[in-house]
Amino acid sequence: MKNGKIRTYGDCVAVITGGASGIGRAIAEELARRGAAEIIVADLQKDAAAETATAIRGLGGRATVVDLDVRDDDAVRQLATSTFERFGRVDYVFNNAGTGVMGETHLLQKREWDLLIDVNIRGVANVVRAFYPRLVEQSFGHMVNTASCAGLMCTPFLSVYSATKHAVVGLSKAMRVEATRFGVRVSALCPGAVRTPLLTGGAIGGSIYELTDEEKLAFWESMKPGEVTPFARDTLDAVAKNEGIIVFPKHNRTPLTLFRLLPRLEETIFGKLHAKTLRDFPAIASMIRRREKQN
Ligand SMILES: NC(=O)c1ccc[n+]([C@@H]2O[C@H](COP(=O)([O-])OP(=O)(O)OC[C@H]3O[C@@H](n4cnc5c(N)ncnc54)[C@H](O)[C@@H]3O)[C@@H](O)[C@H]2O)c1
Known part of the structure; x- marks a missing residue:
């Protein structure tokens, strides 16, 4: 069934898991702006997800909403079957659904490990x-x-999340090499x-810590979070150029390169950040004491 080349975004058929929110929604909207079929x-x-579809239609695009848990292998296979039956092709698969739980490794319970592994590894594998x-x-x-950038470097408080994202990077890098001979492209998006x-x-x-939303955002603020719409624009530009490892916002690239060359520097910087977080967020420190007593 060799029926042609990948279409650039105009006229493409794209599947986006995790398309109801955040990065997935922004990519969906940007695809609509670029004329996806x-x-x-x-x-x-x-x-x-229905709200994303409404936004896509508002931008002149066409959308289908599918109620999907990526942990459900049968449902994911059904999605692939029905999509290929209906459109005869798929140009882009954004294997994007994911979740995060903040907490240090010695405090995480089995349910938190399972959630991260099931969604971020098994879900990705199912797709x-x-x-x-x-x-x-x-x-x-x-x-x-x-x-994630957490799949490329050290991220205290997010060790298990980081492990799942390292898995996605490893999978994608090997797939990318294998895929070349079939004319298929694979990239790892590392926000x-x-x-x-x-x-x-x-x-x-x-988070296993009892932090308010303001405290959680304050934790992330030190990492200078980017805005999602320009992120999606940059991402689609990089995907069009078939970049293998896509890192945005751009300010994350210099530390990543430095840490590759100087792994001790990575340890030192994150060691300091870890200690600072424990000092700056009493809610984290008190939760740690409570969990340690329970364990
Ligand atoms: N926001 C960031 O700073 C950041 C950084 C690095 C990586 N990421 C990754 O980007 C991806 C998107 O995250 P986001 O920031 O847009 O978060 P988000 O929470 O806004 O969106 C994630 C979407 O995935 C969906 N989802 C979660 N589990 C699912 C499941 N089992 N089946 C189907 N859908 C599921 C959620 O319902 C949600 O709509 C994730 O893989 C995340 O790990 C995000």
């Missing part, structure tokens, strides 16, 4: 297994797996902090 917004937040072989079969298409609902927990994530 059909955008499939798949998310477990059905009402919010890869359902869509990628079909991209290989059609000999075109671009799979963009959302990882630094971006101002989205995830920073205060998102739909199903959160």
